[in-house]
Amino acid sequence: xxxxxxxxxxxxxxxxxxxxxxxxxxxxxxxxxxxxxxxxxxxxxxxxxxxxxxxxxxxxxxxxxxxxxxxxxxxxxxxxxxxxxxxxxxxxxxxxxxxxxxxxxxxxxxxxxxxxxxxxxxxxxxxxxxxxxxxxxxxxxxxxxxxxxxxxxxxxxxxxxxxxxxxxxxxxxxxxxxxxxxxxxxxxxxxxxxxxxxxxxxxxxxxxxxxx
Numbered sequence: 526x527x528x529x530x531x532x533x534x535x536x537x538x539x540x541x542x543x544x545x546x547x548x549x550x551x552x553x554x555x556x557x558x559x560x561x562x563x564x565x566x567x568x569x570x571x572x573x574x575x576x577x578x579x580x581x582x583x584x585x586x587x588x589x590x591x592x593x594x595x596x597x598x599x600x601x602x603x604x605x606x607x608x609x610x611x612x613x614x615x616x617x618x619x620x621x622x623x624x625x626x627x628x629x630x631x632x633x634x635x636x637x638x639x640x641x642x643x644x645x646x647x648x649x650x651x652x653x654x655x656x657x658x659x660x661x662x663x664x665x666x667x668x669x670x671x672x673x674x675x676x677x678x679x680x681x682x683x684x685x686x687x688x689x690x691x692x693x694x695x696x697x698x699x700x701x702x703x704x705x706x707x708x709x710x711x712x713x714x715x716x717x718x719x720x721x722x723x724x725x726x727x728x729x730x731x732x733x734x735x736x737x
Contacts, residue, residue: 526734527606529704530636531697532690533647534719535726539636540607542727547734549603552594554587577683579692581611581700588615592622603631611701616708632737633708634730638719640694648687651679 526543528536537553544551558576561569568586575582591609594600610616623629638646649661653672659665659679666673683689708714715733717726 526603527610527630527633527708528636529633529701529708530719531638531640531643531702532684532693533643534636534638535723536607536636538723539634539727539730540605542723543730544605546727546731547603547605549605550597550599551605551607552591552600552609553607554582554590554609555607557590557594558582577689579684579689579696581696584612584615584618587611588618588622591619595622595626595628610704613703613707616704630708630711630713632715632734633704633713634733635705635714635716636719636726637716642720643694644687644690647685647690648681650681650685652682653677653679 528540530536537551537555540551540553543549558569558572562573562576563569568590571586572582587609591606595604610619620630645662646660649663651659651661651666651670653659653675654677655672655675657672657674659672666679670679671677672679684693705714715730717729719726
């Protein structure tokens with residue numbers, strides 16, 4: 526299964542719920558990149574430069590990471606891709622890769638959210654070094670700027686800043702949204718309203734999977 530949608534549409538949230546429900550791994554290239562950035566690896570340094578500018582990490586770096594991950598035993602019964610593929614060439618390479626391993630994409634969930642809602646969601650997010658995430662309007666901390674769990678100072682990720690979010694949305698519409706038509710031609714797309722409550726969206730996706 527592949528989850529599509531603009532940055533901040535809720536792909537990560539749905540992927541985590543579906544992963545637990547279906548007992549298959551949630552594979553997020555964003556999480557892999559962030560782990561490398563935090564560790565200061567060579568990949569992390571390269572990826573950070575692109576991510577901070579709201580641009581896509583080059584295909585050769587991304588494809589290698591994904592193929593290695595899919596070789597793991599936990600992917601035998603399926604997987605949920607979050608953040609990949611992001612371009613038509615990546616999708617074509619992904620299809621070839623899966624075919625080589627005798628696998629195939631069975632469902633593509635396209636989570637639809639308007640740009641203005643995305644900008645509001647992402648620019649309001651705040652992070653803590655302990656891993657807790659907040660939102661200045663929807664999920665604020667008890668004390669402004671401080672984590673409820675550890676008391677650490679909250680910060681905004683570079684790729685959540687409004688100017689970067691706007692750039693990321695431009696990149697999404699130019700390079701990633703064409704994937705919807707690519708997968709629609711294969712009759713694999715389920716469009717869902719990302720403005721609905723999370724549980725309603727999850728139920729809609731699970732119903733589609735049951736029909737498959």
